Amino acid sequence: MPVPVPRQREIPAPESGQALPQAAAPPQLTAATAAAAAPSLTLLVIEDDPAGGLTVPEILDADGHRIRLRTARNLTEAARLLTPDVHCVLLDLSLPGGPGAGPARAADPTDRLDTLREVLRIAPRHAVLVLTCEGDAERAAEAVRVGAQDFLFRDELDGRLLSRAIRYAVERKRADTAQYKLAESKLRAQENARLERGLLPNPLLEGSDLRFAARYHAGRSRALLGGDFYDTVRTPDGTVHAMIGDVCGHGPDEAALGVELRIAWRALTLAGLCGDDLLATLQEVLEVERPCEEIFATLCTVDIAPDGRRAGLCLAGHPAPLISRPGRPARLLPYENSGPALGLLPRARWPRRQVELGGTWSLMLYTDGLIEGRIGEGRERLGQDGMVEMINRHLDAGLSGEGLLEASVSEARRLNGGELTDDVAVVLLSRAGG
Incomplete structure (x- = not known):
């Protein structure tokens, strides 16, 4: 079953010369407008069915901001769309492996984790979620051991669950990155200290x-x-x-x-x-x-x-x-x-x-x-x-x-x-x- 992807509704910009609504330019910045101006999370979905769509109209983060969506049908497109403003990657484990793989290539269960490893390689600073069927729980757990932040079952997926999973994955990735940098800094300091004492x-x-x-x-x-x-x-x-x-x-x-x-x-x-x-x-x-x-x-x-x-x-x-x-x-x-x-x-x-x-x-x-x-x-x-x-x-x-x-x-x-x-x-x- 292909991964359904929500389509983000675009808000049209005013034409040249057209006045903004009164609420768009208040004399003072209110709490509501400050929250609306805050940057929202961006999710990159890697799936090979461009016709898919989530059953919920939109995904919201903890502050009520809409989570922006991007889609890629293969790893080549994903690498192009992995800009610094992407916070999380959602990978369908049924996606065929290989950087250029797409719908024309049959899925091989033996290379699904190889696809995940390739995603982790091209997205080392991004949180990664994997999506699989409920009967593939063992492979989902293995995906977390390989490096994904969490896994989701396709049959249980809804907007609320996905929103919570994205927030958790992003925060866990930040914590893991901070812990890694701290451990790396301590190790480098210890090595430098041993080297300099030896000199x-x-x-x-x-x-x-x-x-x-x-x-x-x-x-x-x-x-x-x-x-x-x-x-x-x-x-x-x-x-x-x-x-x-x-x-x-x-x-x-x-x-x-x-x-x-x-x-x-x-x-x-x-x-x-x-x-x-x-x-x-x-x-x-x-x-x-x-x-x-x-x-x-x-x-x-x-x-x-x-x-x-x-x-x-x-x-x-x-x-x-x-x-x-x-x-x-x-x-x-x-x-x-x-x-x-x-x-x-x-x-x-x-x-x-x-x-x-x-x-x-x-x-x-x-x-x-x-x-x-x-x-x-x-x-x-x-x-x-x-x-x-x-x-x-x-x-x-x-x-x-x-x-x-x-x-x-x-x-x-x-x-x-x-x-x-x-x-x-x-x-x-x-x-x-x-």
């Missing part, structure tokens, strides 16, 4: 008496990894090498470049490069890997002698580290004669400066995200002087290690009046006694 370094300090602590905060919303990067390794001769850097920008390309530079630094350091030779090679890596010529990176490298009492310092446009010793206020290491940021000048040089550390000390490397936050509501920045003062307050309060870094980053955010917009990385190396 953060594990310090290689086995055999060293130095203590290591780090804090990292990405400026990008919902990101764990930004353009800042750091690493610490101990080479076979006992020297501890530490590095911190900052790629200009905050996007995923900058984050990826930061990871590449960090990995290159570790490989080159373990291969024996240090100081100017190391930075010159890293600049070559940056020039090859950066997405555009305007991208540059600042860098600070420190190599601490095996006895822990002295270090070599190289700065490539990066803020100088902070050193603190017992009984003395923390201060910045010398930063005169530092070289340019990587990627700015070809054949640049980066002098290595020898620094005396002493027996007991803490050395803090950081990126400019820590010092560029604002203070209060004005335009004043925390700056290096403000950071030194802040660190000394925390040291006087007895903080060290992880606690010192956590308190410093938290206070910088508090002074900024909220989250810091730039990436922040902080590394603390400490040595006790000797």
Whole structure:
């Protein structure tokens, strides 16, 4: 039995120059006219008998609006009529399968669900109802398992039942879509978190008496990894090498470049490069890997002698580290004669400066995200002087290690009046006694 399809009555538009009825243009928008102006649901019926017609004159939605109808005799017509304003599809399971199938092709029961699968493929965002005979309940239930929102029996079909089924199918499709997007978003966030955590370094300090602590905060919303990067390794001769850097920008390309530079630094350091030779090679890596010529990176490298009492310092446009010793206020290491940021000048040089550390000390490397936050509501920045003062307050309060870094980053955010917009990385190396 063919699926009967209701014919929508068209309301003729007024001819040019003809006045609208008085009720059509009231001085104020009433509740009734607002409801009439609301968009109604649109149903696409896929059936192969163009002469069919429902026994009810019209189908109404929950607000009393007429449900608009479109008909397609095969899947080819259905694909053409599936515009964004269609809310629901009603498919007759007796429709022969195949994209171009129509009345001339005999119905094959084995391909009825294949027809449904094709409809679900071409209408992934639409609610789908299937229509079948009461004796085919098993196939109707299978259709729901395949992906239809609900099924209807042809012999029980009337306007009220169909209207309710359409509303239910549309709302269920919306709920399913929202749930799918939520699950997809959670899965993507979990995958990104695992990936970004995996890209953060594990310090290689086995055999060293130095203590290591780090804090990292990405400026990008919902990101764990930004353009800042750091690493610490101990080479076979006992020297501890530490590095911190900052790629200009905050996007995923900058984050990826930061990871590449960090990995290159570790490989080159373990291969024996240090100081100017190391930075010159890293600049070559940056020039090859950066997405555009305007991208540059600042860098600070420190190599601490095996006895822990002295270090070599190289700065490539990066803020100088902070050193603190017992009984003395923390201060910045010398930063005169530092070289340019990587990627700015070809054949640049980066002098290595020898620094005396002493027996007991803490050395803090950081990126400019820590010092560029604002203070209060004005335009004043925390700056290096403000950071030194802040660190000394925390040291006087007895903080060290992880606690010192956590308190410093938290206070910088508090002074900024909220989250810091730039990436922040902080590394603390400490040595006790000797």
